[in-house]
Amino acid sequence: MIKAIIFDVDGTLADTEDGHRLSFNKAFAECGLNWNWDVALYDKLLKVTGGKERIKYFVSDFLQGYNKPADFDGFVKNLHVVKTRHYTSMISEGGVPLRPGIKQLILDAHAAGITLAIATTTTPENVSALLExxxxxxWADLFSANGCGDIVPHKKPAPDIYFWVLEKLGLQAADCIALEDSENGLRSSLGAGIKTYVTINYYTRNHDFTGAAAVFDDLSDLAKFYKTAGLTLPK
Structure with missing residues (x-):
């Protein structure tokens, strides 16, 4: 019997990645940087999870000859704060809706007494803006654990965030299923021993999802998902 569903956020609950990309570009411009992340480049940068980590990856692997500021960590942290401000503003204006079926799945599962939780690398501010x-x-009343941001030392594909959520819920991996959208996310949840279902998006359509229980384009057909996942829910 499934006791809990653990959700990734970016790309899973909503197609947020382009919103993040555009917000990074706005932050770069505001901070006087002539950097621009187009879709093709961002596709490569998504190899690394976490916004601050992604900036560092960009600088180290794509900006040859760039002279880092003396306080590079502080520079990256400030840049990410500016980016988060732009992103949460975009979200608050309704610029990034939830993906098909997600809201109904959350409401159905909560009504059926299934515990809900979040396991993501994005910041608490981003999660709150999106779900509000x-x-x-x-929205927070629907979730029993909200694992996000820098709450664990190692981000996905490390399983740390899922272990943290399992501990908070007081459940075993076998009691739960996870919903992810990327190879890094899948590696993370499987590393914690959690059966995982994947919904793909533009940026993850070519990822390796070996080990996933099933892969869906989206959850517009909730009845099919419920049957596949063994969930006894209304749809």
Missing amino acids: VGLGRD
């Missing part, structure tokens, strides 16, 4: 628009001001 998508689920309402009381």
Whole structure:
């Protein structure tokens, strides 16, 4: 019996990646940097999870000859703060809706007494902005654990965030299923021993999802997902 569903956020609950990309570009411009991440480049940068980590990866692997500021970590942290401000503003204006079926899945599962949780590398501010628009001001009441950002030392594909969530929930991996959208996310959840379903998006369409219980384009057909996952829910 499935006792809990653990959700990734970016790319899973909503197609957020282009919103992140555009927000990074706005932050670069505001901070006087002539950097621009187009779709092709961002596709490569998504190899690394976490916004601050992605900036560092870009500088180290794509900016040959760049002279880092003396306090590079502080520079990256500030840049990411500016990016987060632009991103949460975009989200608050309704610029990034939840993916098909996601809201109904959350409401159905919660009504059925299934525990819900979040396991993501994005910041708490980003999660809150997205779900307040998508689920309402009381969205946090639907989730029993909110694992996000820098709450663990190692981000996906390391399984740390899933182990953290399992500990918070007081559940075993076998009691849960996870919903992910990327290879890094899948490696993370499988590393924690959690059966995982994948919904792909533009940026992850060519990822290796070996080990996933099933792969879907999206959850627009909830009845099919419920049957596949063994969930006894209304749809």
